[in-house]
Amino acid sequence: MREAEAYRARVEAKARDQGIDLVGIADLTGERPAVHHLPPDLVAVFDRAVCLAVRVSPTVLATVRDGPNHLYYHHYRQLNFLLDRAALAVAREIEALGYRALAVAASQIIDWTHQLGHVSHKDVARLGGLGWRGRNNLLVTPAYGAQVRLVTVLTDLPLEPASPLGQDCGACRRCLAVCPAGAIHEQPTAFDHQACFAKLKEFGKTRGIGQYICGLCVAACPGRATSGREF
Ligand code: SF4
Numbered sequence: 001m002r003e004a005e006a007y008r009a010r011v012e013a014k015a016r017d018q019g020i021d022l023v024g025i026a027d028l029t030g031e032r033p034a035v036h037h038l039p040p041d042l043v044a045v046f047d048r049a050v051c052l053a054v055r056v057s058p059t060v061l062a063t064v065r066d067g068p069n070h071l072y073y074h075h076y077r078q079l080n081f082l083l084d085r086a087a088l089a090v091a092r093e094i095e096a097l098g099y100r101a102l103a104v105a106a107s108q109i110i111d112w113t114h115q116l117g118h119v120s121h122k123d124v125a126r127l128g129g130l131g132w133r134g135r136n137n138l139l140v141t142p143a144y145g146a147q148v149r150l151v152t153v154l155t156d157l158p159l160e161p162a163s164p165l166g167q168d169c170g171a172c173r174r175c176l177a178v179c180p181a182g183a184i185h186e187q188p189t190a191f192d193h194q195a196c197f198a199k200l201k202e203f204g205k206t207r208g209i210g211q212y213i214c215g216l217c218v219a220a221c222p223g224r225a226t227s228g229r230e231f
């Protein structure tokens with residue numbers, strides 16, 4: 001086995017040990033996702049990114065009927081903890097091999113004005129072959145639809161990368177009808193971020209949940225694992 005494939009197998013094994021469902025490896029030597037508020041000289045050495053995805057429980061999502069609830073919020077937080085621990089374990093594995101690795105938090109806003117984290121996990125996941133940008137502005141995977149949460153490890157470990165899938169939502173329109181903000185449109189690029197964020201703030205106040213979450217367009221997008229539907 002070539003070195004890059006062997007490294008990839010080692011990273012995947014470590015991630016799956018940690019409860020991760022999907023692993024993508026993005027090649028950052030061509031298209032690079034924007035990285036915010038990290039030292040540029042450090043970021044420049046990272047020519048790979050590992051994207052880890054964990055499935056959101058379809059049972060928990062079945063409780064999301066007209067917006068977020070406390071049970072969904074609890075589950076969301078637990079998945080973020082799982083992702084952060086998995087990213088830490090993968091980063092430590094890579095550093096033990098003598099390379100650099102930076103685990104980016106699963107859910108951490110660095111710039112509230114522009115709603116940015118250090119890196120877009122969705123962009124990394126798309127580059128790493130895990131899925132595509134859906135009409136709901138989320139990463140949509142063939143197996144689990146938008147019912148995944150993501151985390152990223154930036155690295156210079158020479159991993160065998162994947163390629164973007166080259167798929168899209170096709171004829172599906174399920175999420176358009178469920179969005180209470182009217183934020184989802186035919187084209188993913190037409191997604192109305194402001195309308196969505198206003199609704200999340202409203203939910204945050206009215207539902208007593210101290211986090212900007214919703215869950216409705218996630219619940220509407222199950223992928224083939226639950227729906228049997230091909231895109
Ligand atoms: S529900 Fe359908 S249209 Fe909406 S993001 Fe998922 S696959 Fe795309």
Ligand code: SF4
Nearest residue numbers: 179196199214216217
């Ligand atoms: S998170 Fe809620 S408000 Fe935002 S696009 Fe999805 S369904 Fe609409």
